[in-house]
Amino acid sequence: MTGPVAAIDCGTNSTRLLVAEGGTTLDRQMRITRLGRDTDATGALRPDAVDRTVEVLREYRSIMDRFGVERVRATATSAARDAANRDVFFDAAEDVLGVRPELLSGAREAELSFRGATADLDPDLGPFLVVDIGGGSTEFAFGTTEVLGSLSCDMGCVRLTEAYLHHDPPRPDELSQALSIVELHLQDVAREVPHAGDAATFVGLAGTVSAAAAVEIGLADYDRDRIHHFRLTRAAAEDVFRTLATEALADRIHNPGLERERADVIVGGMCVLVGVMRYFGFDECLVSEADILDGLAASITG
Incomplete structure (x- = not known):
C-alpha cells in the first residue's frame, strides 16, 4: 500500500506529528502540551492537560486529512505509562484520530528512537x-x-x-x-x-x-x-x-x-x-x- 503515512508521539512535554511518504517528509509539527504535568506526583493525567493535548490532536487530524493520510500510528509514552486514568485520554484521542494511541514500553520507545535517529x-x-x-x-x-x-x-x-x-x-x-x-x-x-x-x-x-x-x-x-x-x-x-x-x-x-x-x-x-x-x-x-x-x-x- 502506498500513500502518505503519519506518526504521532504524545509525550510528557510535547505532542508531535510527522507526515511522510516514501521517506520524504511532508510535514512536521510540534506543540508543547505538557500532558504529564503533575503526573509524577498525582499518578494521573490532569483534565486540562488531556484537553490541551486532544485539541492539538484535532489540529493534527485536519493536517492528516489535508494530505490524504490513511495509515496512522499514534503512541503515548512516559506520562501515559504512569497515569492510572490513561484510558480517559486514549478514548478522547481515539475519537479525534480514528486510531487508539499505543502505550509503548520504555524498551520499545528506545528501539524506535534508535531506528529513527540512525537511519541516515x-x-x-x-x-x-x-x-x-x-x-x-x-x-x-x-x-x-x-x-x-x-x-x-x-x-x-x-x-x-x-x-x-x-x-x-x-x-x-x-x-x-x-x-x-x-x-x-x-x-x-x-x-x-x-x-x-x-x-x-x-x-x-x-x-x-x-x-x-x-x-x-x-x-x-x-x-x-x-x-x-x-x-x-x-x-x-x-x-x-x-x-x-x-x-x-x-x-x-x-x-x-x-x-x-x-x-x-x-x-x-x-x-x-x-x-x-x-x-x-x-x-x-x-x-x-x-x-x-x-x-x-x-x-x-x-
Whole structure:
C-alpha cells in the first residue's frame, strides 16, 4: 500500500506529528502540551492537560486529512505509562484520530528512537549511544545497525523540574540533587547496557538537545537543517547549562533558540544532557532531529 503515512508521539512535554511518504517528509509539527504535568506526583493525567493535548490532536487530524493520510500510528509514552486514568485520554484521542494511541514500553520507545535517529547515519560512525531526553523519561539505546542494549529511565525535563528544581532560578543545592539523581540512573545504564560508554558517537534526541544546540548557535528562528547533525561540544553544553541554570525564567525566555514554552523545564533537561556527557566522558553530542517519529513512520511502511 502506498500513500502518505503519519506518526504521532504524545509525550510528557510535547505532542508531535510527522507526515511522510516514501521517506520524504511532508510535514512536521510540534506543540508543547505538557500532558504529564503533575503526573509524577498525582499518578494521573490532569483534565486540562488531556484537553490541551486532544485539541492539538484535532489540529493534527485536519493536517492528516489535508494530505490524504490513511495509515496512522499514534503512541503515548512516559506520562501515559504512569497515569492510572490513561484510558480517559486514549478514548478522547481515539475519537479525534480514528486510531487508539499505543502505550509503548520504555524498551520499545528506545528501539524506535534508535531506528529513527540512525537511519541516515553512516554505520562507520558507530557504535552509537542514542539518548532520547523526554519530559518524563529518558531512553538509552546502544548499537550500530540494530539495538544491542537499551534502558528507559524515569528522568526527564518535566519530572526533574517538578521534583527538584523548585526555585527561580534553581538553587545550587537543587541542581546538585537533580544531577545526583541523574547520575544514579546513569549507573543503572552502565550496568544494564555495559558497552554504552564505548560508543563512538553519542546521538542526542528531543527538545532539550535541540534547544541546547539552538541556543549555542544563537538561532532565533527554528531551522532544522542547521540543527540536524550539529555537533554540540561538551564545553558548549556546559556553557549553555550554566547560563540557563543561573538565569531567572523572566530572563531565560529571551535566549535566542529557546522556546518560551520550554524555558521552565529546560534546566531539568540540561541536567540529563550534561550528566550523560560527564558520566560517560563524551566530548560531543551529535544532535539529531530524526527520532521516534521517523522510527514510527518507517514501521508503518515496513
